[in-house]
Amino acid sequence: MNIRLTTDGHVVHAALNDSAAARDFASLLPLTLELSDFHQTERISDLPRRPATDGAPASAEPKAGDLAFYAPWGNLAIYYRDAPRADGVVVLGRLADGGAEVLATAVRVTIER
Structure with a gap:
């Protein structure tokens, strides 16, 4: 499923x-979210x-451009840098080329189908 993220006119x-996790995430859309930085790696x-994360792998090694759910905290993560493998990371999808750079400093994003 294709989605669109909008921030600061971009x-x-x-x-x-x-x-199943990505489909369930899609059922939440549209969303407008306030973003904060975490470890200079993700928003x-x-x-x-x-x-729902039933059937999802127990861990993932997220790459810049991955859109993920971090199950232990219940938050969305938009990676703008590669990160080490971590338990509880469920990759939901991937940003188009250049998307990670655009979202690296975003403070508010609207996500819609």
Whole structure:
């Protein structure tokens, strides 16, 4: 499923993967979220509810451009740098080329289908 993230007048396209978690995340859209920086690697925000993670891998090694859910905290993570493998990271999809750079400093984002 293709989605669109908009911040400060910039549009970033992304594609969600075909996982149950990504489909459940898509059911939350549209969303407008306030983002904060985490470890100079990702932009994070709380979600209104946690997407289901049944059948998801127990861990992932997120790359710059990945859109993910961090199950232990219940937040969305938009990676603008590569990160080490971590338990509880569920990759939901991928930003189009250049999207990670656009979102690296975003403070507010609207995500919609």
